[in-house]
Amino acid sequence: MSDAAARFGEFGGRYVPEVLVAAHEELEEAYAAARRDPAFAAELEELGRHYAGRPTPLSFARRLTEETGGARLWLKREDLAHTGAHKINNALGQALLAKRLGKPRVIAETGAGQHGVATATVCAMLGLECAVYMGTEDIRRQSLNVFRMKMLGAEVMPVDTGARTLKDAINEAMRDWVTNVRDTHYLIGSAIGPHPFPTMVRDFQSVIGREARAQMLERAGRLPDAAVACVGGGSNAIGLFHPLLDDPVRLVGVEAAGEGLDAPGRNAATLAAGRPGVLHGARTYLLQDGAGQILDTHSISAGLDYPGVGPEHSWLKASGRAEYVAVDDAAALEGFQRLTRSEGIIPALEPAHAIPVALRLAREIGAGGDVLIGLSGRGDKDMHTVADALGVTL
Amino acid sequence: MSERLRASFAAARAEGRAAFVAYLMAGHPAPGRTVPLLLALEEGGADVIELGVPFTDPLADGATIQRANETAVAAGVTFADCLGFAREARARGLAAPLVFMGYDNPLLAYGEERAAADAAAAGADGFIVVDLPPEEGGAFRAACARHGVGYVPLVAPTTAAARLAQVAAAADSFIYCVSVTGTTGQRAELSPDIGGLVAAIRRHTGLPVVVGFGVSTPAQAAAAGRMADGVAVGSAIIAAIDGGSAEDCVARARACVARMTGRDGARMRSGA
Numbered sequence: 207m208s209d210a211a212a213r214f215g216e217f218g219g220r221y222v223p224e225v226l227v228a229a230h231e232e233l234e235e236a237y238a239a240a241r242r243d244p245a246f247a248a249e250l251e252e253l254g255r256h257y258a259g260r261p262t263p264l265s266f267a268r269r270l271t272e273e274t275g276g277a278r279l280w281l282k283r284e285d286l287a288h289t290g291a292h293k294i295n296n297a298l299g300q301a302l303l304a305k306r307l308g309k310p311r312v313i314a315e316t317g318a319g320q321h322g323v324a325t326a327t328v329c330a331m332l333g334l335e336c337a338v339y340m341g342t343e344d345i346r347r348q349s350l351n352v353f354r355m356k357m358l359g360a361e362v363m364p365v366d367t368g369a370r371t372l373k374d375a376i377n378e379a380m381r382d383w384v385t386n387v388r389d390t391h392y393l394i395g396s397a398i399g400p401h402p403f404p405t406m407v408r409d410f411q412s413v414i415g416r417e418a419r420a421q422m423l424e425r426a427g428r429l430p431d432a433a434v435a436c437v438g439g440g441s442n443a444i445g446l447f448h449p450l451l452d453d454p455v456r457l458v459g460v461e462a463a464g465e466g467l468d469a470p471g472r473n474a475a476t477l478a479a480g481r482p483g484v485l486h487g488a489r490t491y492l493l494q495d496g497a498g499q500i501l502d503t504h505s506i507s508a509g510l511d512y513p514g515v516g517p518e519h520s521w522l523k524a525s526g527r528a529e530y531v532a533v534d535d536a537a538a539l540e541g542f543q544r545l546t547r548s549e550g551i552i553p554a555l556e557p558a559h560a561i562p563v564a565l566r567l568a569r570e571i572g573a574g575g576d577v578l579i580g581l582s583g584r585g586d587k588d589m590h591t592v593a594d595a596l597g598v599t600l
Numbered sequence: 601m602s603e604r605l606r607a608s609f610a611a612a613r614a615e616g617r618a619a620f621v622a623y624l625m626a627g628h629p630a631p632g633r634t635v636p637l638l639l640a641l642e643e644g645g646a647d648v649i650e651l652g653v654p655f656t657d658p659l660a661d662g663a664t665i666q667r668a669n670e671t672a673v674a675a676g677v678t679f680a681d682c683l684g685f686a687r688e689a690r691a692r693g694l695a696a697p698l699v700f701m702g703y704d705n706p707l708l709a710y711g712e713e714r715a716a717a718d719a720a721a722a723g724a725d726g727f728i729v730v731d732l733p734p735e736e737g738g739a740f741r742a743a744c745a746r747h748g749v750g751y752v753p754l755v756a757p758t759t760a761a762a763r764l765a766q767v768a769a770a771a772d773s774f775i776y777c778v779s780v781t782g783t784t785g786q787r788a789e790l791s792p793d794i795g796g797l798v799a800a801i802r803r804h805t806g807l808p809v810v811v812g813f814g815v816s817t818p819a820q821a822a823a824a825g826r827m828a829d830g831v832a833v834g835s836a837i838i839a840a841i842d843g844g845s846a847e848d849c850v851a852r853a854r855a856c857v858a859r860m861t862g863r864d865g866a867r868m869r870s871g872a
Contacts, residue, residue, distance in 0.1 A: 221704055221731045223660040225756035225781055227763070367666065373657065380659040385782040387758060484704040484731065485657060497678035498709025500656040 212401035214521035220400040221484045226380075229387045234402045236307050241409075246302065253298050254413065257331065258288040260295075262414075264421035267579075269548040276568035277431060277575030282418040284442065284582045285553065291583030292414060292442045293324035293395060299410035301328040304391035311335040311390040315379040317344055317372035317438070318509035318556065319351025320583055321395030326360035336360040339379040341370035344508045351587050369502045372438075372512045376486055396439025397516035400487030404516050411445025418578060419449050426576050432456035432567045435580030436559045437530065438474065438510035440519045442582035447528060448518075455578075456529070458567065459519060460559045462505035463532035470495075474503040475532035476515040477523050490517040506535040506591060507555035509583075533559045539595055541565075542585065554583035555591065602725035602750055604697035605773045608647045609808040609829055618825030620861045621810050622646035623701065623834030624853075625668035626685055627654055627677030629846055637841070638689040640850045642696045644857025648810075649694075650728065650832065653682050653702030660730045662785025664835040664842075679706045679715065683722040690723035697725040699752065704732045707740070716743040726750025726773055734770035741770060750774070755801055757781050757793055768804035775801055777828065778813045785835045786816035795827045821860050833860055 212219055220230055240246040254260040263286060267279040284292035297314075304312055312334045316322030322338040329336035338355055342364050345352050355362050363382075368374035376394075383392040397407040415433075422430055433450055435443035437459040447457045464473035473479060476491045483492040485500060493501040493513035505511045522528035533541070541561030546552045553561070557580060564579045571577065585592070593600050612619035622641040626634050634651075641649050654672035658665060679700075686698055700719060707715045707729065719727070726749050732740060734753055741751040750773030758781055759767065768775060777798060779791045794811055801809050811824045812832030816839075824831045840856035841849045858864045 219736050220733070221736050222733065223730050223756070223778075224733055224754040224767070225660075225758050225778060227733055227756075228758040228760055231760075367670070368656065377657050377659045381662075381783050384660060387781060483708050486659075487731070492705070494705065494709065496709065497680070498655075498706035499673055499678075500705070 214518045215524055217488070217490050217517035217520040218401055218404060219489050220487060221489065222400045222487045223384060225384050226387060230400055230402070232307065236303055237402055237406050240303060240306060249302060250299055254295070258294045258298060259286060260413065261417045262286050264418060264425060266425065267549050270545065271568070273548060274565050274568045276573060277571040277577045278426065279564060279568055280422065280426070280430065280576060280578045281551065281581045282414060282446065282578060284414060284580065285551070285584035289324045289327050290586065291320040291324065291554065292411060292445065293321040294327065295413055295445070296395065296407050296410040296441060297321070297324040297328040297393060300391070300393045301332050301334060304334060304393065305332060307391060309389055309391040311386065312393050313337045313339065313379050313382050313390055314393045314395060315339045315372065315375035316395060317375070317511055318507065319344065319348040319355070319587060320509060322360070323351050323354050325393050326355040326358035329360065330358045337363055337382070339363045339365050339375040339382070341365045341372065341374050343370035344372065347508050347591060348587055371503070371508065373500065396441040397444045397518060398439040398486060398488060398514060404488065404518055407441050408444045408448055408518060411441050412448045414442065414445040414580065415447060415449035418446060422576065422578060428576065429453050429455055430576040430578035431571045432458055433578040433580070434458045434460060434560045434564045434567065436460050436510060436556045436582060437515060437519060438462070438512050438556065440516040442580050444516055444518055446580040447522070451527065457522070457527065458563060459528055459530040460563050461530060461532045462507060462510035462559055463534040464504040466534060467532055471502040472504045473532070474505040474510050474512060476513060477519060477530040478532045482520065485514045488517045490520045491515050506538060506595065507559065509554070509556040510559065531563055533562055537562045539592065542592060552585040553581055554585045555588045557582045602697060602748065602773060605648065605725050605750055608697050609774065612647050613829065618828055619647035619808070619830035620645055620857070621648040621650060621812065621830050621832035622837055622857050623650040623652060623832060625652035625654065625665065625672055625838060626682045627672030627675050628668040628838070629671060629841060629849055631675055631677055631681065633849060634685045635688045635692060636850045637853050638685065638694055639692060640854035641857050642694055644854040645861030645863040646696055646857050648697050648699065648830065650699050650701040651682060651685065653679050653700050653706055655703040655706055658703060660783055662783040662835065664838050665784050668838050679710045683718050686722040686724045698723065699726040699728055699750065700724060701728040702730065704729050712740045713743045716747040716749055720747040720749050724749060726752055728752045728754070728776055730754070734767055737770070745772065752776050754778055755797065757791065757797060761800065764800055765804045768801060771805060771807050774808040774810055774830065775805060776832070777801060777809050777811045779811050779824070780814040782813070784813050786839070787814040790814065790820050790823055794824060798828050818860050818862065
C-alpha cells in the first residue's frame with residue numbers, strides 16, 4: 207500500500223483488523239485494474255445512462271431565487287436518479303467491482319435506507335446475494351425503505367447494539383465481513399472507511415460534480431460562486447466538490463446540528479464539534495468524549511446520523527479548501543418546506559439541511575451570482591418523520 | 601520487550617507446556633471487581649493476562665465481549681482507569697505479565713506516547729491493538745519500544761504469506777495468531793488450519809506465538825497448546841463471570857481458568 211495514495215493529509219489510512227488487510231489489498235488492486243480498463247468505465251457509463259438515468263438534470267430554482275433575492279439557485283437533481291438518491295452511483299460501481307473480484311455475496315450498511323435500497327437494487331439487477339445491516343431505530347424510522355429492500359430480494363439484518371443507528375450497522379457489517387471475507391464484498395455506502403473506500407466512493411460519486419460543472423457552464427454560462435451539499439459520511443458532498451476543487455468555487459458542507467451543537471450526543475456535526483481519531487478503519491474527525499469513546503448522535507435525518515465523516519472532508523477542512531457549517535433539525539425542516547412549496551420538489555431531509563445555508567449564501571453573494579445545491583435525494587422516505595415533526599397524524 | 605513476558609513464556613516452555621493467556625474486560629461486570637478478578641486469573645493458573653480496554657465500537661468482537669464492552673463503557677471505565685487497575689493489581693501482588701488489549705481510539709485520545717509511558721510505569725507489559733496493523737502502528741510501536749513495553753501484532757488466517765515476514769518483524773515480545781476468520785467468541789470446533797498457520801509464522805520469528813479467538817473449552821485449549829507457545833481464552837472467561845451472581849464472579853473466573861489450565865486436574869501438556 208502506498209502511503210500517499212491511502213491518505214488525505216494526516217487523514218484516512220487503513221486501521222483494520224488483520225483478518226481484513228488482505229481483502230483491502232485485493233480490493234485496492236482490483237480497483238486500480240478497473241480504472242485502467244476502458245471496458246469498466248464503459249460498462250459503468252452505460253449502466254449510469256440507461257439504468258440509473260444519468261445525467262441527472264440541473265434545475266434552476268426560479269421561485270426560490272426570486273423569493274430569496276440574490277444569487278441564482280441551482281439544484282443538481284440526484285433525487286431523479288434511479289432509487290431516488292445519489293447512492294446508486296456508488297452501488298453500481300462497487301457491485302461491478304464485486305463481480306470482477308468473483309464475490310457472489312454483497313453486504314451493506316444503511317441509515318436512512320437509501321444506500322440499502324440502492325445496493326439491493328443493483329444486486330437484483332446483477333444477480334448477487336445481498337444482506338443489508340440496519341439499526342432497529344432506523345428500521346422504525348424508515349419502514350418503507352425496509353420493505354423496498356425486502357421486495358428487491360435483500361435480507362435486512364436488524365442491529366440492536368449501541369444507539370441502533372448507522373454507526374452500529376457499520377460495526378455489524380464489519381463483523382460479517384471479518385467472518386465471510388472470502389466470498390463477500392462489503393459495499394460501503396459513503397466515502398468513509400479504510401483505504402481504498404474513501405477514494406473509490408468519491409470517484410464513483412464524482413459523476414455528480416462533473417455533470418454539474420458542465421451543466422453550469424452550459425446553462426449559466428459560468429461556474430457557481432458556491433457549491434453547497436449536506437455531509438453525513440459525505441459521499442454526495444465529495445462527489446459534488448471534487449471536480450470543483452481546482453476552480454474558484456466556495457465549497458460549503460452542511461452537517462446536522464440536530465438539537466444543537468451545545469448538546470453532546472444530540473447532534474451529528476462531526477467536523478464542527480468533533481476532533482480527530484480512528485473509527486471504522488480511518489483517521490478522521492469524530493464525535494467522541496475525552497476518553498476516546500464515540501458519542502451517540504442525533505439528527506432528524508437518519509442519513510446524517512453518524513459520528514464520523516469521510517477522511518477527505520477532514521482534510522478539506524484542515525486545508526481550508528472547504529468550509530463546514532451545521533444546521534439543526536428545525537432549520538432543516540424549514541428548508542424542506544421551502545423547497546417543497548416554492549419549487550414543487552420534495553427533498554430528502556438530508557439535503558434539506560443544505561437549503562438554509564444556500565439561501566444565506568445567495569443573499570450574501572447577491573444578484574448576478576450563482577449557488578449550486580447538491581440535491582442528493584428525494585423525500586418520499588421521510589414523509590412519516592416530517593409529519594411527526596409537524597404534529598400531523600397520517 | 602518486557603522481562604516479565606520473556607520469563608513467563610520461557611517458564612511455560614521449560615515445563616513443556618503452552619502459556620495460558622487469560623482475557624478480562626476491565627470494568628466488567630463492575631469496576632470494583634477488576635483487580636480481584638486479575639488476581640483470581642493468576643491464582644487459577646494464567647501465565648499472561650490480557651486486560652481489555654473498553655471501547656464503544658469493538659468491531660472485531662463477538663457478542664460476549666461486545667456486551668462486556670458495553671457494561672464497562674456504561675460504567676465510564678477509561679484507559680486511565682485501566683492503568684489504575686494495573687497499578688493496584690501490582691501493589692496487591694500480581695506477578696503475571698499484563699498486556700492491554702483493545703482498539704486504537706481510546707489510546708489516541710489518551711496520547712500514544714503517554715499511553716506507552718504510563719503503561720510501563722503502571723507495571724503493564726504490552727499492547728495488543730486490534731485495529732492498528734503494523735502499517736499504521738509505526739509511531740505507537742516506537743513509543744512502546746522507548747518505554748520498554750511490547751507491541752504485539754496479530755496474524756490471521758487471511759494474512760498473505762508475503763506479509764508474514766513484515767508482521768513478524770514488527771513483533772518484539774510475542775505474536776497473536778487469530779485462529780479463525782471471524783470475530784472473538786466461542787465455537788464448537790477449533791479451526792483445522794491453526795497448525796499450518798503457526799508453522800508459517802515460526803518460519804519468520806523465534807518469538808512465542810499465542811493462538812486466540814475461538815478457543816473456549818479445556819480440550820480446545822489443550823489442542824491449541826500442542827501447536828503454539830500460548831493459548832488465549834477470553835469469551836469463555838467472560839461467560840463464566842456472567843454465569844451467576846456478581847458476588848461469586850471472582851470464584852467462577854478462578855475456577856474457569858483452573859479448569860482450562862488443568863490446575864483442577866492434569867496440567868496442559870505439550871505434545872510438540
